[in-house]
Amino acid sequence: MKRGAAASPEVCALRRTRLAEQLARHGGGVAVLPTAPERPRSGDSDHPYRHDSHFHYLTGFDEPQAWLLLDASGRSTLLCREKNTEREIWDGHRVGPEAAPATLGVHDAHPVEALDKLAAERLANASAVWFPFGLHDGLQARVDGWLAELRTRERSGVQPPAMQRDLSPLLSEMRLVKDESELGTMRRAARISAGAHARAMRYCAEHFRGGSAGLPEYRIEAELLHEFRRHGAQAPAYGSIVAAGANACVLHYAAGDAELRPGELCLIDAGCELDGYASDITRTFPADGRFSAAQRELYELVLAAQQAAVAATRPGARKQDAHWAAVRVLSQGMLDCGLLDRRKVGDVDAVIDSAAYRAFYMHGTGHWLGRDVHDVGDYLAADEDPVEQPDGLGGRVVKRPSRVLQPGMVVTIEPGLYVRPAEGVPERYWNIGIRIEDDAVVTASGCELISRDVPVDAREIEALMRA
Numbered sequence: 001m002k003r004g005a006a007a008s009p010e011v012c013a014l015r016r017t018r019l020a021e022q023l024a025r026h027g028g029g030v031a032v033l034p035t036a037p038e039r040p041r042s043g044d045s046d047h048p049y050r051h052d053s054h055f056h057y058l059t060g061f062d063e064p065q066a067w068l069l070l071d072a073s074g075r076s077t078l079l080c081r082e083k084n085t086e087r088e089i090w091d092g093h094r095v096g097p098e099a100a101p102a103t104l105g106v107h108d109a110h111p112v113e114a115l116d117k118l119a120a121e122r123l124a125n126a127s128a129v130w131f132p133f134g135l136h137d138g139l140q141a142r143v144d145g146w147l148a149e150l151r152t153r154e155r156s157g158v159q160p161p162a163m164q165r166d167l168s169p170l171l172s173e174m175r176l177v178k179d180e181s182e183l184g185t186m187r188r189a190a191r192i193s194a195g196a197h198a199r200a201m202r203y204c205a206e207h208f209r210g211g212s213a214g215l216p217e218y219r220i221e222a223e224l225l226h227e228f229r230r231h232g233a234q235a236p237a238y239g240s241i242v243a244a245g246a247n248a249c250v251l252h253y254a255a256g257d258a259e260l261r262p263g264e265l266c267l268i269d270a271g272c273e274l275d276g277y278a279s280d281i282t283r284t285f286p287a288d289g290r291f292s293a294a295q296r297e298l299y300e301l302v303l304a305a306q307q308a309a310v311a312a313t314r315p316g317a318r319k320q321d322a323h324w325a326a327v328r329v330l331s332q333g334m335l336d337c338g339l340l341d342r343r344k345v346g347d348v349d350a351v352i353d354s355a356a357y358r359a360f361y362m363h364g365t366g367h368w369l370g371r372d373v374h375d376v377g378d379y380l381a382a383d384e385d386p387v388e389q390p391d392g393l394g395g396r397v398v399k400r401p402s403r404v405l406q407p408g409m410v411v412t413i414e415p416g417l418y419v420r421p422a423e424g425v426p427e428r429y430w431n432i433g434i435r436i437e438d439d440a441v442v443t444a445s446g447c448e449l450i451s452r453d454v455p456v457d458a459r460e461i462e463a464l465m466r467a
Contacts, residue, residue, distance in 0.1 A: 007181045009105035012060045015174065016076050019058065022170045023072040029128030031070045031167050032119060032143065034136055038064045048235065053371040054132060054171045056276050061104055063094060065112050069122055078109040079118065120146045124153075128163040135168065168376070175370055176377035177408035182277065182370070183441060186410060187450045189233065189274035190281070190439050194453035196227035197283045198464060200242075200268055201454075204260065205465035208288040214259025215287070217242040221255040224270050233272035237279060238373045241269035248284065248433025249418040251363060262288040265295055267433055271373070278373045280412050281451045282437030289465030291458055294428040298417050299458050301333035302434045305415040306456075309365050313405065313413060313440055313447040319379055320402035323365035324352075326415040331357045338426050339419065355394035360419055366412040369439055375410075379403060409442045413449075 007015075023029055035055040041047045051062045059068055059078065069077040083096035100109035110118055123129055123146055131139055143164065150160035178186065203223045207215050221242045228236060243253040244260035248267035260266050264287050271279035284299065286292070291299060308329045309322035331351040334340040345356040368375035380400040391397040405411075414437030421430040436456060440447040455461050 007060055007179075009060060009103070011179070011181050012058060013076075013105040016058050016070055017074055018174060019170060020070055020072055020074040022174075023070070023130060026165070026170075027127050027163075028072040029130055029161060029163070029165065030072075030122050030126045031068075031130040032139075033058065033068045033070070033131065033167065034139060035061070035064060035066045037137075050235075051276070052136075053175075053276070053376075054168070057171070057175060057371060059104055059106070061095070061100075062276075067112065067115055068106075069119065071122065071126070076106040077118070077122070078104060078106045079112045079115050080109060082111045082113075116142075116146065116149075120149050123147070123161055124150055124158045126161045128165050129161040130165045130167040130170075132168040132171075133166040169378075172376035172378070175375065176368065177406065178370060178410055178441075179408070183408070183410075185275050185277045186279065186370070186439070186441070189237075189272055189277055189279040190450040191453050192228060192231040192233050192274065193271040193279040193281045194451050195231065196224045196270065196272070197268060197281055197454040199223050199227045200266075201283070201285050201461065201465050202467075204266060204285070204287055205289045208262050214261045215244075216257050216259055217244050217247075217255040218257060220260065220266065220268070221270075224268070228272040231272075233274045235273050237271045237273040241267065241282075243267040243433065244287075246420075246431035246433070248435075249420050249431065250433075251418070260287045263292065265432060265434065267435055269435065269437065271439075276371055278369060278371065278375075279439055279451065280369055280373055280414075280437060281439065281454065282414055282416075282435045283454060283456070283461075284434045284436065285461050285465065289462055291462065295432060295434075296458055297337060298419070298429060298432055299434055301330065301337070302415055302417050302436050303456065303458070304333070305329040306413055306436050306438070309413045309415060310438075310440065310447060310449065313411060313442065315404075315406050315442055315444065317405050318381075318402040319405060319411070322411075322413060326365045326413075327352060327357060327361070330361050330415060330417065334360060337429075339429065341424065353390070353394070355390075355392060358393070360417050361415065362418070363416070365415050366440075369410045369412050377409075405442045407442050407444050411440050411442070411447075413438055413440050 036052040039047045065081050067079040078100050081094050097109040147160045200220050200223050221240050242255035244258050245264035247253045267284045269282040271281050305326040308325040312321040312325040332348045345351050351357050368377045381403040384401050386398045386400050388398050416435035418433045419429040438449045439451040440449050
């Protein structure tokens with residue numbers, strides 16, 4: 001499946017320059033980066049092709065069987081498939097090595113078959129070879145082969161790199177802060193996904209308005225996929241979650257053939273991928289357009305938790321501040337509505353210290369978002385000493401603090417509540433699962449919620465479904 005470049009050749013060239021500068025600051029060397037392989041699905045059919053995120057970030061090139069070589073001086077070399085008229089009839093257009101420099105802005109390009117010879121030449125007498133550790137099957141063995149070949153030439157004055165270094169941390173830090181090109185694409189992806197969620201809400205309301213019976217989850221999923229593609233998104237960014245009723249209490253539930261029925265909630269966690277960038281939105285809404293009293297009570301609690309997390313998402317705050325802000329609101333709400341018994345668990349501080357809230361809220365409140373749904377980037381501060389802090393499981397742990405947010409980072413904010421039938425749990429809440437998730441760009445003064453083209457307020461959801 002053809003995927004558009006999310007940035008111009010000039011932007012990609014600037015990224016390669018920045019990476020080369022990083023290599024130089026860390027002692028020089030040559031970086032070797034492959035794209036993702038094609039993966040067979042069955043017989044002679046492959047899965048839809050999806051490039052490697054690091055590779056596409058630096059090149060904008062979405063063909064398989066391609067490699068990038070980059071040295072600390074900034075010289076960039078692409079290796080790719082040659083033009084082949086017969087294969088292009090079957091598989092589509094290839095850029096080819098001759099056109100690649102002008103098309104992509106790399107300094108030179110060669111047939112991918114020349115990789116072993118060219119890589120050994122570039123690594124000769126280099127201080128280090130950089131490549132992503134543990135991400136590509138067979139890459140370590142390939143590098144070892146190049147180094148072994150260079151060692152056979154040591155008597156003639158050729159030295160292999162003395163060090164092998166992991167390229168991923170450098171690229172992950174670069175990708176963590178998005179440039180304007182990336183943010184523009186992510187805003188468009190969020191708008192498309194928000195429209196798909198609104199379409200699903202309207203579809204459910206229309207289905208049940210005439211007194212129809214149950215609605216299979218897969219039919220709701222089809223509405224999402226249709227909306228993604230008709231607005232130019234290449235694919236879902238991840239497997240869509242469409243969970244009817246009690247299925248919403250399964251965190252990674254996949255849309256199946258269970259039926260959504262009047263009076264139940266529908267939880268949809270779905271987002272499209274546009275030009276290599278993901279969106280990630282969750283909405284929970286009543287199947288027939290009207291929350292019950294118990295559903296609304298818990299929904300308002302989750303929404304209040306999200307609002308607290310949004311307020312805590314700003315430059316200078318720590319990534320984990322939003323989580324603890326949401327946990328405090330949820331914990332207090334669990335006590336107030338009787339999900340947790342004060343006589344057994346104590347006050348809100350005791351609930352947080354013991355992690356008693358995890359009976360109904362067992363995941364984090366957000367993650368990095370970008371080219372990958374759970375995007376790259378360290379969650380802990382790299383330049384601070386470890387300190388004792390809650391481990392989120394009711395104990396304590398010594399580790400580095402959560403990293404400080406800065407403008408250009410993109411996070412999801414996604415608190416939830418999941419109530420399964422259990423002794424001591426008020427029956428009116430049984431089988432209610434609620435999650436509310438938005439995509440947030442950290443700005444100079446706070447954060448921008450880029451996924452709010454679909455309503456989040458309970459009254460606005462009901463109004464949309466009545467319209």
